[in-house]
Amino acid sequence: MSTTRLLVLGVVAGRDTAHGYAIHxxxxxxxxQEWANVKWGSIYHALRQLTKEGKLEAVSGEDPTGRTDYRITPKGRAEFLELLRGxxxxxGPHADLLSAGLAFMAALPRSEVIELLERRCGALEKERDDIAPxxxxxxxxxxxxxEHVPELxxxxxxxxxxxLTWTRGLIERLRAGAYTMADELTGETRPR
Known part of the structure; x- marks a missing residue:
């Protein structure tokens, strides 16, 4: 799963159109750049690759700088939501991926985010319980x-x-109504 793909798709999905510099x-x-190791070149690589895959489309603009604007396609929105849910x-050990997911969690309905985080809790409990012995x-x-190896x-x-403790806390905050989620903005119960 690519954090850069999730971030690029998420930023473009949140705007009508966006060019590489605006995303960066x-x-x-x-x-x-600190928590996801996103580099200038990786953004442009992701834009090119996602366009090639039909998940973004280049949009002709009136930008005098010659920048290419991008718009998310239905196929791109589907990948964005799949990456976000994952x-x-x-x-997994990838804090950058969770951080990207947290940045866009409001794109999903509250109940779905809670359900996804509960799955994360189950996986974390298993991971912790597997390590305990x-x-x-x-x-x-x-x-x-x-002798130092047990420290690992x-x-x-x-x-x-x-x-696990932090994720349970986030679930509690969400259940208590923290943050505005997608279904609360539009009245929808499922993401578009």
Missing amino acids: HELLSWNA ALSSA VVGVADGWETPGT FHLWYSNADHA
Whole structure:
């Protein structure tokens, strides 16, 4: 799953049209270069690739600079929503993907975001529970020169446990009405 694809599709989906510089500027304003490792060149590569795949279309504009504007297509909107749903429900180690998903979660209905985050909780519980027995065994690790290796298991367990606590907190905030979600803006119950 590509964080850059999700970010580019999300920014274009949120506007009528957007050109590469506008997308880059928007992502810079979110500090995405820090948490998603988005580079100038990767944005243009994604624009070209998504256009080639029919997920974006180049739009003729009256821009005197000669910049190409892009508009999301129905196929692109479908991929955006698929990537977004995957980013919110995955327990994988990619914080950049979750961060991108959080940036666009308001594009989905509240109930769906809660459901996706509950799936994430289930995956995190499994990840944490799978690591727990290894942590117990690792505490007795006595192989000379590698006594520090159990710290990895403790880190992984702690990360999964913390992510689970944070995700549960976000679910509670959403259930309490935090943030304005897609269905509350338009009255729709499913994303377009």
